[in-house]
Amino acid sequence: MSTVFLALQTNEETRPIIEAILQDNPSAVVDEQPAMVKINADGRLVVRRQTIEEITGRDYDLQELQVNMITMSGNLDQTDDEITLFWKA
Amino acid sequence: MAVAAVSKYEFAPADTQDKFHGAQLLYIGWEDHLLFCSPFAFPFPATMRFGDIIAGVLPGVFGYHPDFAQIDWAKAEWLKSGKPFQPDFDKSLADNGLKHKDVIRFRTPGLTGIKGSCS
Amino acid sequence: MDMTVAKKKLGLKERYAVMTRGLDWTPSYQxxxxxxPYIAYxxxxxHDWDKWEDPFRLTMDAYWKYQAEKERKLYSVLDAYTQNNGHLNVTDARYLNTVKLFLSGISPLEYVAHRGFAHAGRQFPGPGPRVACLMQSLDEIRHAQTQVHAVSNYNKYYNGMHDFHHAHDRVWFLSVPKSFFDDAITAGPFEFMVSIGFSFEYVLTNLLFVPFVSGAAYNGDMAAMTFGFSAQSDEARHMTLGLEVIKFILEQDPDNVPIVQRWIDKWTWRGYRVLTLVAMMMDYMLPKRTMSWKESWEIYFEENGGALFKDLARYGIKMPKCAEQIALEKDHLSHQAWSTFYNYAAAANFHTWMPDEDEMEWLSSKxxxxxxxxxxxxYEFWREQAAKGNRFYNKTLPMLCQTCQIPMIFTEPGDATKTCYREVDYKNEKYHFCSDYCKEIFEHEPEKYVQAWLPVHQIYQGNCFPEGTDPTVEGFDPLAKVLEYYHLEHGRDNLDFDISEDKKNxxxxxGQATKNV
Structure with missing residues (x-):
């Protein structure tokens, strides 16, 4: 399966999000670069609102991620609960 | 093929010879000497003697290269549009068959740039 | 009085439906x-515009909210950076030349992209892509403005940035990015979306922004880093728009596939040629390097683009053929580009230099x-000559490619010792190209490219001197007059970094910042 990735700015807001992604995606690998964190995963990567809320202890709207996103790869689907990146082939 | 357009799509080319104030464009490249990053473009009158380019123009253009002083012009091999070409140094550009926007290049056998790197 | 019961907030999908398709109507008397008018030609x-959906499902109300937050973050960083004399914290003054290149080469394109997406959005009958284009159009003007804003602080101290927009429309090498975008916005709305939305934003933008912004961070340039990341946060949405538009067009009708394939082939090559500037920036202009051009091409194009085209194979779309030639060029591109700017250091709005010994070692290992x-x-020859006071300044104008407008600096695929020459005769006029792909693009639409404003030819036609110049006077110095036309000051904005005012200042x-004077 091809790699999908999501790159986020390195800051306080993204720290729990990265933690949540790593919890929810066993194949996710973190690649730290100057001022940014790139998370690679095999074929599919999910960002779950509930996991982020559990870590931060506050309500989280996944659209907030717009502010800290740098780049991504893969097809995307966003709902109230999840952002999914995936390749179909 | 043609441009997909909502109406007739026809425009005059930007670089026809009439726009160059009596000159025509000639491009010249020196093979195996990429220290000069690209071939050059020159506006020359069609009546200009070919030898005057070699003697009068090229030294100022390529003279920085240590190989330039060693060129034996009698042995230089010429190409025009990639095909062998024999310029007559005493004839004009027009009489040598050179037209607007023609490209010529020369190879100088034995001279292959800085330390043989084609630079 | 009836009590109104607070309704549950709409979910993302319903909100998106209400705020896009729900706002559209069917015209009755037009x-x-x-x-x-531009949607068919x-x-x-x-067949069905409603099949298009933004996978982020971003609506205008949420858009304003998050964009405002991005702006607040950006300006607080920018203010802090400026207040702290941040410009003195960059690795060394050579770095500033990347900022000059970015401001004069890229920022004006952001503005043109703003116009392009506004135009494309207006032309699409579907509310989904229309709203997405509207957002992207607003993003792009924000990028242009924040970049100009961020760099204006550098302009107070360093040369070459004072009239970037004037330069963009005139300076020889800036015709490369300019003509690239002009080509895109003069195409129809669908080709524009494939060229900029897909090929540039999705396939190539990572190669521009990620190394540049990461490089800025690595070199202590917080201003560029912050506008870069702020712009990049919009980029993820643009990439998604680009990919969705492609999938949407391909799913609508099988007849669309060959048209889209040709556009992808064309625009991948056109965009790649523009990225020549980025290649040399990464390998030569960042004093502290993040990764080489070749490495970033391998990660972001070969690996990531490979995954993308594998995914698109189900529609019958193939990896552009030019990828093979690009793979051959990746060992050479940045070096050939830097040699070119070293040649023409007298005619550019930034400085060039020869890499030092450590940097040569790095290049040789990469x-x-x-x-x-x-x-x-x-390079060693140039360095020796410069040490003897004989720095090479090429003063003769180069031959240009009719399509990409880059000087003919590229070598034959597979033979780095031979310049690549290609030519075509079209309606009794000769045209020259740097590559098979630029030639193919011309041959497909010759009427478009015969109009190219090639800087070298324009100079020889006498169109690039200040008004009132008489080129026939005794001792006429064309380079001096061309620089005047560019609004560049000889000896200040151009030439080698070593003798520059930037370096000295x-x-x-x-020195003043680190000790008491």
Whole structure:
């Protein structure tokens, strides 16, 4: 399966999000670069609102991620609960 | 093929010879000497003697290269549009068959740039 | 009085439906083809515009909210950076030349992209892509503004940035990015979306922004880093738009596939040629390097683009053929580009220099198959000559490619010792190209490219001197007059970094910043 990735700015807001992604995606690998964190995963990567809320202890709207996103790869689907990146082939 | 357009799509080319104030464009490249990053473009009158380019123009253009002083012009091999070409140094550009926007290049056998790197 | 019961907030999907399709209407007294006159002539067939959906499902109200937050963050960083004399914290003054290149080469394109997406959005009958284009159009003008804003602080101290927009429309090498975008916005709305939305934003933008912004962070340039990341946060949405538009067009009708494939082939190559500037920036202009051009091409194009085209294979879309040639060029591109700017240092709005010994070692380790063999001897010669006071300044104008407008600096695929020459005769006029792909693009639409404003030819036609110049006077110096036309000051904005005012001032100011004077 091809790699999908999501790159986020390195800051306080993204720290729990990265933690949540790593919890929810066993194949996710973190690649730290100057001022940014790139998370690679095999074929599919999910960002779950509930996991982020559990870590931060506050309500989280996944659209907030717009502010800290740098780049991504893969097809995307966003709902109230999840952002999914995936390749179909 | 043609441009997909909502109406007739026809425009005059930007670089026809009439726009160059009596000159025509000639491009010249020196093979195996990429220290000069690209071939050059020159506006020359069609009546200009070919030898005057070699003697009068090229030294100022390529003279920085240590190989330039060693060129034996009698042995230089010429190409025009990639095909062998024999310029007559005493004839004009027009009489040598050179037209607007023609490209010529020369190879100088034995001279292959800085330390043989084609630079 | 009735009590109103607070309704549950709409979910993302319903909100998106209400705020996009829900705001559209079917015209009753005007014909669709009169309202959307540009939608048919490119040959693309769309049967159901409602099939298009933004996967982020971003609506205008949420858009304003998050964009405002991005702006607040950006300006607080920018203010802090400026208040702290941040410009003196960059690695060394050579770095500033990347900022000059970015401001004059890229920022004006952001503005043109703003116009392009506004135009494309207006032309699409579907509310989904229309709203997405509107957002992207607003993003792009924000990028232009924040970049100009961020760099204006550098302009107070350093040369070459004072009239970037004037330069963009005139300076020889800036015709490369300019003509690229002009080509895109003069195409129809669908080709524009494939060229900029897909090929540039999705396939190539990572190669521009990620290394540049990461490089800025690595070199202590917080201003560029912050506008870069702020712009990049929009980019993820643009990439998604680009990919969705492609999938949407391909799913609508099988007849669309060959048209889209040709556009992808064309625009991948056109975009790649523009990225020549980025290649040299990464390998030569960042004093502290993040990764080589070749490495970033391998990660972001070969690996990531490979995954993308594998995914698109189900529609019958193939990896552009030019990828093979690009793979051959990746060992050479940045070196050939830097040699070019070293040649023409007298005619550019930024400085160039020869890499020092450590940097040569780095280049040789990153490019083991090409650097020592082809480029090191050239550089060592230039360095020796410069040390003797004989720095090379090429004063003769180069031959340009009719399509990409880059000087003919590229070598034959597979042979780095031979310049690649291609030509075509079209209606009794000769045209020259740097590559098979630029030639193919011309041959497909010759009427478009015969109009190219090639800087070298324009100079020879006498169109690039200040008004009132008489080129026939005794001792006429064309380069001086061309620089005047560019609004560049000889000896200040151009020439080698070593003798520049930037270098001298930076050393002096940094000295003042670290000790009591």
């Amino acid at each position: 014909k669709m083809e009169d309202i959307y 490119e040959g693309i067939k769309i 490019y083991p198959n090409s650097f020592d063999k082809h480029y090191r001897p050239r 930076f050393a002096e100011w940094r």
